[in-house]
Amino acid sequence: MLDVLTVLLTLGGLVFFAGATMGILRFPDFYTRLHAAGKLDTLGALLTMAGLAVYNLDPFSMATLLTSLKIGLAVGFIFIASPTATHAIVDAGVRAGLRPWVKQEDEQQ
Amino acid sequence: MKPIDLEELSTNRREILQATQPPPKNPYVQKGLSLGISFLLLFGAWVLLSGKFDAFHLSLGAASSLFVAWISRDLLFPSGDVATLARSMAGVAAYTPWLLLQIVKSNIHVLRIAFARNPERLIHPHIISMHTKLKGEIPLVTFANSITLTPGTITIQVSAGNEVRIHALDYTTGDMDALREMESRVARAFGESD
Amino acid sequence: MHGFLLGAALFLILLMALSLYRAAYGPTVVDRLVGANAIGSKTVVLLIIIGHLFSREDMFVDIALAYAMLNFIAVLAASRYFHKRKGLDAVEEEITPRIHWD
Incomplete structure (x- = not known):
């Protein structure tokens, strides 16, 4: 039962990680790539690490509970740190004056 | 458009914050509470990360959390509210x-x-x-x-x-x-x- | 279950290799930073999986936590450094919003 939950959560996380990588490779400019990196990587890490924390609980004891709580701590840290890191990168890009990619038809409006 | 002055921004924000928050009642109580909250948080993190519950490790944790809480007493929860x-x-x-x-x-x-x-x-x-x-x-x-x-x-x-x-x-x-x-x-x- | 975790780890490594393309070929420095950050966030998960594969979760979780913090600080430091436009062949103009909401 726990194994099924682990597999589902981990597979879901890997799908989001794959989407993040595809986005980083395929989006047209730096700003749009950051959307993929900042959002999809965060949720991917949340799902995969939740799956691993559940798998870790299997022979239930104080030690495994502590390890799972530590994984939870790492997830919490990533949830605060990842948007902040994204913001730092986009700030560097804006201060350097990188022009965002805009669609031709939107440009003419 | 002129670039934003970071110095000016932070003082602005501080003024707004000071205007919105009521003045502290008793500075000693506030400081003690601020220290206590920081200490509890840091000690909780210590216990979670070390995973050892004997007296030796717990006292080491208490000492170092108290030290760090004292260093950063005006950093984490300055209001202590x-x-x-x-x-x-x-x-x-x-x-x-x-x-x-x-x-x-x-x-x-x-x-x-x-x-x-x-x-x-x-x-x-x-x-x-x-x-x-x-x-x-x-x-x-x-x-x-x-x-x-x-x-x-x-x-x-x-x-x-x-x-x-x-x-x-x-x-x-x-x-x-x-x-x-x-x-x-x-x-x-x-x-x-x- | 062991095989599934091994497969997940290998898939993560494949994704990291693909992200390495962005980290190596840019085109701008901030693009490389995006690629490096993506690799770092996958490494945290990879470290926990490796811990399970070696049955040393307790140790590798600590390493993963420390790596997550190190990655965060590295990205912050690098993006602060490039505030001074080093290595960025960008146009010298202010980026202004196109749409305004009140």
Whole structure:
């Protein structure tokens, strides 16, 4: 039962990680790539690490509970740190004056 | 447009904060409470990370947490206002499930674009500026980080006068309502809604 | 279950190799930073999986936590450094918003 939950959560996380990588490779400019990196990587890490924390609980004891709580701590840290890191990168890009990619038809409006 | 002066920004923010918060009642009580909260948090983190419960390790943890709490006594919770802290913690706990739902929704949206045959056909990137009513530093940071995590938008800058600049991946007219709703939810979570 | 975790780890390594393209070929320095950040966030998960594969979760979780913090600080430091436009062949103009909401 726990194994099924682990597999589902981990597979879901890997799908989001794959989407993040595809986005980083395929989006047209730096700003749009950051959307993929900042959002999809965060949720991917949340799902995969939740799956691993559940798998870790299997022979239930104080030690495994502590390890799972530590994984939870790492997830919490990533949830605060990842948007902040994204913001730092986009700030560097804006201060350097990188022009965002805009669609031709939107440009003419 | 002139570049934003960071010095000026931080003093502005400090003035706004000082104007909105009531003056501390008893400085010694406030300092003690601030120290106590920092100590409890740090000691909890120590226990979680060490995983050893004998007297030797616990006393080492208590000593080092007390030392770090004393060094950073004016850093973590300078006001030491327990009531406000507890209320905003409860507010954040109520806000998190809604945020998680929004994160999943927006992630599926971006995921669909990333796997599309021609992603450039589907996106309409724009830079948007909006004004926010939020005043405190923590609510502003929460709002900015929430914007980055949710509906296809990334915060670029939060400048003086509370102007938030956003890069939207797929700009639609519904974005504004979504961000306004998020703003009012953050305001409610931190008790800033009037 | 062991095989599934091994497969997940190998898939993560494949994704990291793909992200390495962005980290190596840019085109701008901030693009490389995006690629490096993506690799770092996958490494945290990979470290926990490796811990499970070696049955040393307790040790590798600590390493993963420390790596997450190190990655965050590295990205912050690098993006602060490039505030001074080093290595960025960008146009010298202010980026202004196109749409204004009150």
